[in-house]
Amino acid sequence: MKLFRRRRVEPLADGRAPEVERNGRRRPSLRRLLSALLLVGALAVLTRPGKQVARVVARWIDGRVERFSEPESGTYARVLAPVLGRLYRRVADEAAAELAARGLIRRPTIVDLGCGPGDLVVAISRRIRDARIIGLDLSPSMLLWAGRHATTDGRLKFVVGDAADLPFGDASVDLVVSTLSLHHWAEPADVFAEIARVLRTGGVALVYDLDLLTLGSSQMAEVAREAGLEPGDITRERVGGGLITRLFVRFRLEGLAEE
Numbered sequence: 001m002k003l004f005r006r007r008r009v010e011p012l013a014d015g016r017a018p019e020v021e022r023n024g025r026r027r028p029s030l031r032r033l034l035s036a037l038l039l040v041g042a043l044a045v046l047t048r049p050g051k052q053v054a055r056v057v058a059r060w061i062d063g064r065v066e067r068f069s070e071p072e073s074g075t076y077a078r079v080l081a082p083v084l085g086r087l088y089r090r091v092a093d094e095a096a097a098e099l100a101a102r103g104l105i106r107r108p109t110i111v112d113l114g115c116g117p118g119d120l121v122v123a124i125s126r127r128i129r130d131a132r133i134i135g136l137d138l139s140p141s142m143l144l145w146a147g148r149h150a151t152t153d154g155r156l157k158f159v160v161g162d163a164a165d166l167p168f169g170d171a172s173v174d175l176v177v178s179t180l181s182l183h184h185w186a187e188p189a190d191v192f193a194e195i196a197r198v199l200r201t202g203g204v205a206l207v208y209d210l211d212l213l214t215l216g217s218s219q220m221a222e223v224a225r226e227a228g229l230e231p232g233d234i235t236r237e238r239v240g241g242g243l244i245t246r247l248f249v250r251f252r253l254e255g256l257a258e259e
């Protein structure tokens with residue numbers, strides 16, 4: 001687990017996100033780093049033997065963009081999130097199918113962990129019209145972008161918060177989703193423990209992340225154990241599909257909480 005542990009980034013007392021500089025050096029533009037990350041990912045898919053090298057390079061690139069404040073949040077919202085539209089639509093389709101299969105179709109409560117600028121929340125709201133969706137993110141600057149999508153009736157809502165300390169009651173959520181956030185979590189096991197706590201019986205969590213950057217299959221039993229779950233409770237599945245969605249894996253956790 002050490003490999004993926006990161007120093008937790010607390011919002012500052014005045015609500016601003018922490019500074020993004022590292023070691024006193026200016027970082028290259030987010031746009032260039034993110035383009036490089038996508039290119040590395042694509043190469044890894046196309047050339048299997050290059051996967052290990054791609055993983056090292058991807059982690060280095062990602063390590064330089066892990067914290068989001070301005071201007072990174074704005075660049076992410078304007079440049080990268082639009083490129084990922086296909087992923088968000090796919091996640092929205094899968095979310096709708098999972099809820100339908102479980103009979104959770106009347107006003108489901110959905111939480112998006114690490115929602116960033118809120119594009120996934122919007123995609124799900126278009127697919128599941130009467131859902132109540134809450135986007136939660138550690139970064140106030142990301143939430144300024146997401147806040148554009150909030151609705152006055154409270155159906156779409158965005159809150160600052162830590163996925164490892166969710167501001168929701170036990171067994172109160174039908175579906176937890178997340179895209180591209182897991183590899184930023186300081187303590188993934190703490191987040192999975194919180195997900196297990198808030199999920200209703202019959203609910204489900206679908207957590208999507210980049211295969212190159214995220215938890216490997218061999219780590220899942222330990223993460224589950226640290227989260228207080230059984231070894232097989234969190235499954236890691238390939239996503240497949242198009243060039244971009246094939247770069248992702250999906251972690252699934254079924255809701256077992258007592259009502």
Ligand SMILES: C[S@@+](CC[C@H](N)C(=O)[O-])C[C@H]1O[C@@H](n2cnc3c(N)ncnc32)[C@H](O)[C@@H]1O
Nearest residue numbers: 114115116137138139142162163179180181184
């Ligand atoms: C790469 S962005 C992904 C945003 C969005 N989910 C998407 O797919 O475009 C990662 C987001 O995760 C958020 N994040 C990282 N750690 C978090 C935590 N512990 N709790 C909540 N959000 C977190 C970051 O602030 C950032 O907005």
